[in-house]
Amino acid sequence: MSTYLLWGVAATRRDVRIAAMPTAPYHCPGAAAVTDGRSPWPAVTAGNDGAPTVEDLPMAKDIAIDLGTANTLVYVRGKGIVFNEPTVIALNTRSHEALAVGHQAWQMIGRTPGYIVAMRPLRQGAITDFEITERLIRLILQRAGVSRLSRSRVLICVPSAITSVERRAVREAASRAGASSTYLIEQPMAAAIGAGLAIEEPVGNMVVDVGGGTSESAVVCLGGVVASKAIRSGGFDLDAAVQGYIRREFGLAVGERTAEEIKITIGSAAPYEDEAKAEVRGRELMTGMPKTVVLSPADIRDALEDHVRQIVEAAVTCLGEAPPELAQDIIVQGIHLVGGGSLLRGLANRLAGETGVPVHVVDTPLECVVLGAGRCIEAFDTVRSLFLEDD
Numbered sequence: 001m002s003t004y005l006l007w008g009v010a011a012t013r014r015d016v017r018i019a020a021m022p023t024a025p026y027h028c029p030g031a032a033a034v035t036d037g038r039s040p041w042p043a044v045t046a047g048n049d050g051a052p053t054v055e056d057l058p059m060a061k062d063i064a065i066d067l068g069t070a071n072t073l074v075y076v077r078g079k080g081i082v083f084n085e086p087t088v089i090a091l092n093t094r095s096h097e098a099l100a101v102g103h104q105a106w107q108m109i110g111r112t113p114g115y116i117v118a119m120r121p122l123r124q125g126a127i128t129d130f131e132i133t134e135r136l137i138r139l140i141l142q143r144a145g146v147s148r149l150s151r152s153r154v155l156i157c158v159p160s161a162i163t164s165v166e167r168r169a170v171r172e173a174a175s176r177a178g179a180s181s182t183y184l185i186e187q188p189m190a191a192a193i194g195a196g197l198a199i200e201e202p203v204g205n206m207v208v209d210v211g212g213g214t215s216e217s218a219v220v221c222l223g224g225v226v227a228s229k230a231i232r233s234g235g236f237d238l239d240a241a242v243q244g245y246i247r248r249e250f251g252l253a254v255g256e257r258t259a260e261e262i263k264i265t266i267g268s269a270a271p272y273e274d275e276a277k278a279e280v281r282g283r284e285l286m287t288g289m290p291k292t293v294v295l296s297p298a299d300i301r302d303a304l305e306d307h308v309r310q311i312v313e314a315a316v317t318c319l320g321e322a323p324p325e326l327a328q329d330i331i332v333q334g335i336h337l338v339g340g341g342s343l344l345r346g347l348a349n350r351l352a353g354e355t356g357v358p359v360h361v362v363d364t365p366l367e368c369v370v371l372g373a374g375r376c377i378e379a380f381d382t383v384r385s386l387f388l389e390d391d
């Protein structure tokens, strides 16, 4: 059995994220099913070679944003994904100046002096700090080359369980950040489109999106969400469970980034082949001294179990609430697993075992939602019926 050494955090996380990124043009199994002439969906691209400059882009831009608890992605019509970074902003609390967003701000988490705070303005899929989210969106739009002058129509992906107050907050944050008009689409719908499912057909399809702060299961059919079950629990809760476990069992404090790295490196929802232990260094709570402990995949599996069970149970409930005809379709089509949490080892097998339905992890789980929304803005006027109505 080999052992991973976890001294730092940045390298592994970046490697995992980069490995999950698609190369342009975007390929997804089943994508052909929606580009066969019957479908309104044009092809999308997932160009992600860095933020474009303003000169690269046409004046009026339609853009799609997946404002996730963990990661924000921006898709510009005709261009592809131009921004894909953590939903983190670093602020100077003395001058109230925004110092960094995305990767740069993420690097600062847990490492800032007293007057700088690196924070995530979304929790469990919802905006917890309206003003800071607005600043974050404005900075991200700037990075994507969008300004008020761009007269942008902005499509934002939101959790299906979003309240009307939260919807208003998202619309307002986007319009104050520079959008000329804002539209919302439910994340599972965008995910289903991004996964290449024929959502406009009279056939049931099921998507399970395990994100950082939420896990949403939904059955879609004829362009609408027919059954859904969302829980406000996701990858961050798994990280917190790892932190809690190490604190309880070893009296050791580790940061959230280290906990996430442990989860990604050896975490799982079911036993797997070639399990390797991880050596982790943290600060002993009693003495304040550095200490190294060895963690086994079985330990981490136990730590994650409660949350994994909740995620799987939510999917089972959603499937149980689907009308029988659609449930029948899903047994044939399978469940499509998206979101970063779908990469947790063994989760797909566990879900398949407990639902009795085949489970497919999509090709690009972290980008699937924004690519689906991207398809919508590529065909904006023909797919407006998919957008959520104004309150």
Ligand SMILES: Nc1ncnc2c1ncn2[C@@H]1O[C@H](COP(=O)(O)OP(=O)(O)OP(=O)(O)O)[C@@H](O)[C@H]1O
Pocket (backbone or CB within 6 Å): 016, 067, 068, 069, 070, 071, 072, 124, 125, 210, 211, 212, 213, 214, 215, 234, 235, 236, 260, 263, 264, 338, 339, 340, 341, 342, 343, 344, 345, 365, 366
């Ligand atoms: N290989 C992996 N194994 C397990 N978890 C992973 C892996 N890669 C990424 N994740 C987790 O995926 C989560 C981020 O996923 P994603 O970007 O889909 O969330 P989000 O869309 O920002 O959140 P939400 O949709 O809940 O608002 C993080 O918690 C991250 O730790």
Ligand SMILES: [Mg+2]
Pocket (backbone or CB within 6 Å): 068, 069, 187, 209, 211, 212, 339, 369
């Ligand atoms: Mg998400």
